[in-house]
Amino acid sequence: MSLGDFAPFANHVWQSTLFVAAVWLLALVLKKHHAQVRHWLWLAASIKFLVPFAALAAIGSEIRWWSAADLLQSPVPFVIDAISQPFSQPEFHTVSGLAPGIVTLPIFILAVWIGGCALSVLAWVVRWRQFADVVQHASPVHAGRELDALRRLERLIGIRHPVTLVSSTIALEPGVFGMLKPVLVWPRRLGERLTDPELDAILAHEVCHVRRRDNLTIAIHLVVEGLFWFHPAVWWLEHRLVDERVRACDEEVVRLGSDPQVYAESILKTCEWSIEPPVIVAGVAGSDLRQRIEAIVKHETTASLTPWRARLLTTSAIVTIVGPVAVGAVTSPRPLRTAQASSAGSRQPSGATDTLTGPAFGIASIKPNTLSRDDNMAMQQQPGGGFTATNVTLRLLVQHAYHLQDFQVVEGPSWMNAERFDIVAKADDYPQFIPPPELQLMLRRLLAERFKLTVRNETRDLRLFALLAARDRTLGPRLLPATVSCAPGVPPPTPDSWCGLKVRPSRIMGRGITIGALASGLSSSVGRVVLDRTGLIGDFDLDLEWAPGANNRPATDASSIVTAVRDQLGLALDTQRGPYDVLVIGRVQRPTSD
Numbered sequence: 001m002s003l004g005d006f007a008p009f010a011n012h013v014w015q016s017t018l019f020v021a022a023v024w025l026l027a028l029v030l031k032k033h034h035a036q037v038r039h040w041l042w043l044a045a046s047i048k049f050l051v052p053f054a055a056l057a058a059i060g061s062e063i064r065w066w067s068a069a070d071l072l073q074s075p076v077p078f079v080i081d082a083i084s085q086p087f088s089q090p091e092f093h094t095v096s097g098l099a100p101g102i103v104t105l106p107i108f109i110l111a112v113w114i115g116g117c118a119l120s121v122l123a124w125v126v127r128w129r130q131f132a133d134v135v136q137h138a139s140p141v142h143a144g145r146e147l148d149a150l151r152r153l154e155r156l157i158g159i160r161h162p163v164t165l166v167s168s169t170i171a172l173e174p175g176v177f178g179m180l181k182p183v184l185v186w187p188r189r190l191g192e193r194l195t196d197p198e199l200d201a202i203l204a205h206e207v208c209h210v211r212r213r214d215n216l217t218i219a220i221h222l223v224v225e226g227l228f229w230f231h232p233a234v235w236w237l238e239h240r241l242v243d244e245r246v247r248a249c250d251e252e253v254v255r256l257g258s259d260p261q262v263y264a265e266s267i268l269k270t271c272e273w274s275i276e277p278p279v280i281v282a283g284v285a286g287s288d289l290r291q292r293i294e295a296i297v298k299h300e301t302t303a304s305l306t307p308w309r310a311r312l313l314t315t316s317a318i319v320t321i322v323g324p325v326a327v328g329a330v331t332s333p334r335p336l337r338t339a340q341a342s343s344a345g346s347r348q349p350s351g352a353t354d355t356l357t358g359p360a361f362g363i364a365s366i367k368p369n370t371l372s373r374d375d376n377m378a379m380q381q382q383p384g385g386g387f388t389a390t391n392v393t394l395r396l397l398v399q400h401a402y403h404l405q406d407f408q409v410v411e412g413p414s415w416m417n418a419e420r421f422d423i424v425a426k427a428d429d430y431p432q433f434i435p436p437p438e439l440q441l442m443l444r445r446l447l448a449e450r451f452k453l454t455v456r457n458e459t460r461d462l463r464l465f466a467l468l469a470a471r472d473r474t475l476g477p478r479l480l481p482a483t484v485s486c487a488p489g490v491p492p493p494t495p496d497s498w499c500g501l502k503v504r505p506s507r508i509m510g511r512g513i514t515i516g517a518l519a520s521g522l523s524s525s526v527g528r529v530v531l532d533r534t535g536l537i538g539d540f541d542l543d544l545e546w547a548p549g550a551n552n553r554p555a556t557d558a559s560s561i562v563t564a565v566r567d568q569l570g571l572a573l574d575t576q577r578g579p580y581d582v583l584v585i586g587r588v589q590r591p592t593s594d
Contacts, residue, residue, distance in 0.1 A: 006106065012052040013231065019048045020233045026316060027240075035247035039217075042240045046221045049228050113230070120226040127278045135177055135185060138166035146191050149200055150184065153207045156256065163210055173274045174202060175283035176209045179216045185281070187274055198266035201258040202284060208249040209282035217241065218279055242279055243287040250296055260299040267293065358441040361387070364425035366450055366591045377420075385430030387439065389423040394451065394588070397423075401443035402455075402583055407527050410460075412585030421591070454586040459579045465526060467519050467565075468572045469534040476570030482539035486512030506548040512539045526561055526573070529580055534571060544568055 023045040027038050141147050147165055154162060163176070164183045174190065176182045184206055191199060209215070221234075221241055228234045254260055267284055276285040362385075369391050377396055379389040389397065394416040398409050427434055427442060434442065447453040486499035502509040503521045510518060518540075519532040546564035562573045 006109070008052075013049075013228070015053050016045075016049045016228075017231070017233060020045045020237065022316075026312070029312070035244045035251055036212075039241065039244035039248055042237055042244060043217055043221070046224050046234070046237050046241065049224045049231075049234065050220075116229045117226050120229045124222055124226070124280065128280055131177055131278065131281055134168055134170055134172070135166060135183055138168040138185060141165040141167050141186070144191075145196070146186055146199065146203070149196075149203050150207070153200065153204050157204070157207050157211055159207060159211060163207070171274045172277050173270055173283040173285055174206055175277045175281035176206055176215060177281050179213070179219060182210050182215065184210075190270065190273065193269055193273060194266060195262075197259065197262045198269065201253055201263040201266045202270055204253045204256055204258060205249045205284055206282070208252045209245070212245065212248065214245045214282040215280065217245070218282075222280070238279065245282070246285070246287040247292065247295070250292060254296065254299060260296050264293045264296045267296075358445050359427070359438055360445045360449075361425040361442050362428040364423065364446055364450070365594050366446075367422050367594070369420040369422045381433045381439070383432050385427035385434055387423070387425045387427070387434065387442075389421070391420045391422065393417055393420060394447075397421075397443060397447060398453070398455075398583070398585070401440050401447060403440060404583055405524050407523075407529070408580075408582050410582045410584055412588060415590070416585070416588065419590075450591045451588055453588045456584050456586055457581055458584050459581050461577055461579050462528075462582075464529040464531065464576055464578050464580070465522070465573045466531050466533045466576050467515065467522070468574050469536055470570050470572070473536075474570055476566075476568050478544060478568040479540055479542045479570060482512040482541050484512050484541070486539065506546055508542070508544045510540065510542045512541065514539060518542065522561065522565075522573075529578075530573070531578075542569060 023041045027041050030037055030041070150163065150165055164181070166183055166185055167188045168185050169188055171187055171189075172185065174184065174186050176184055194202065218238075218241060221238060225234050225238060250263075253263055267289075270284050271289060277283045279286065377390065377392045379387075379392060379396075379400060381387050395406070395409060395412070398404075398416075399406060402409075423446075425442075425446065484499060499512045500510070501513050501517050501521050503524060508518070508521050508525065510521070514532075515534050515536045516532040519530040522530040544564055545568070546560040548560075565571050565573050
């Protein structure tokens with residue numbers, strides 16, 4: 001585990017924080033409107049912490065918006081990522097290369113987070129149990145003026161299932177406890193202090209809490225609070241939710257016909273005589289009492305949503321959902337197709353059945369290579385349609401037949417990577433070399449007939465690298481504008497001049513190449529797809545060197561390459577996830593005898 005593993009979580013927290021800020025601005029615009037509207041907004045801000053935009057962006061990444069592929073050569077996706085995912089880590093770590101302190105820090109952070117979650121949950125469980133004991137020891141009310149008023153208000157407000165009323169000797173404010181089967185806890189001596197209109201007003205307030213299911217909404221937020229206990233915004237959101245739910249009930253009580261002066265006096269009598277319950281209980285208090293009383297007594301008419309404010313709310317809701325989906329469609333990498341799928345006039349086979357009808361070698365000999373003790377593998381053609389492969393693995397043959405890199409061939413038995421073979425084959429009617437597209441089809445048929453190979457194509461969401469430019473677009477010392485024109489038909493300036501890309505162990509050299517060609521060359525070295533998202537246009541010369549990893553394997557080279565690309569080329573390799581096509585090995589067996 002490394003600090004980079006926390007990047008998706010940090011991005012989610014950042015996005016949720018921005019969402020809270022946007023809701024705050026929207027709530028300011030709607031300050032004179034119904035409290036219920038603002039309560040919905042704050043609840044949406046709370047729920048956002050449970051819904052990462054990455055989930056919606058993943059839906060967008062599945063949309064085949066092919067015109068977005070053109071944006072891969074522009075800085076637009078990079079700008080979107082910089083704003084929405086500022087904590088993306090352009091690093092690649094291998095466990096063997098991490099210092100003990102670096103390993104310990106992420107584990108310590110994770111342990112602190114888990115401990116904070118446990119303490120938050122424990123605190124609310126204790127409070128829940130304490131109030132549950134109060135309810136358990138309270139006496140059910142079967143008759144009386146409180147019960148009669150409660151049933152009358154339930155019919156008036158539209159409560160279908162009667163609320164259980166219990167009387168408690170503890171001097172707590174009246175409050176609704178529970179979500180599925182709410183119970184109204186009523187202080188036994190409170191009714192003696194209230195007139196009938198005041199009693200109706202307090203009970204109407206509690207019935208409004210039941211109809212609004214305020215205990216359920218605050219329970220959702222407490223889940224957020226438990227998971228994100230370290231974030232000040234979630235604690236602030238709790239106060240906003242409680243404040244707006246109480247004000248929404250105040251507005252409803254006055255709307256139902258209670259006299260504002262009588263209602264204000266009933267609240268004051270209740271609060272001065274009793275103790276405020278925890279937020280898990282929807283009670284009369286829970287907001288700034290002075291401001292509430294002023295708002296009730298003034299009885300200022302709340303403004304209805306004007307058409308433009310209604311459109312603002314609707315647009316905000318649509319952008320919240322559609323926005324991440326659109327970002328996912330724009331910034332997601334286009335799935336990589338096999339070379340056969342993108343070549344003109346060719347098709348992408350789905351299995352051995354398709355390969356059995358293609359061109360074939362006239363003769364072919366396949367023998368296990370049990371004598372060679374080195375890792376050198378070779379494949380070459382000879383004039384006259386000849387083809388030889390020496391000391392090759394079956395995986396390498398599949399890669400060559402389907403024009404794929406190693407990481408694009410998945411699954412299959414372990415012997416595909418271990419056992420070696422020698423192949424000698426010859427195709428008829430080819431006086432010179434076999435054209436590469438036809439050679440690949442011949443190899444596929446050979447694999448299907450002799451190795452009984454079946455394959456299928458799948459699009460998988462896997463880790464990849466995005467090649468990004470520096471924020472100031474400054475190039476590194478080993479990435480320079482091309483000094484040689486490699487355009488077709490242009491003669492080289494000197495006999496020893498060359499064009500193109502040379503990929504060697506621990507080194508990549510390029511003359512007159514695009515950054516896209518560099519990304520392709522880096523793919524084989526880092527063992528992942530590398531997408532050019534630099535936005536750099538034109539041809540370049542480059543010379544990239546890095547320290548080789550263990551056994552010159554791509555996975556162990558990647559960390560060194562990331563550093564070399566940054567220091568020598570002035571670019572960044574950013575770890576991301578995205579869909580691309582892979583070739584899945586379905587069935588394969590050792591070759592039949594000649």
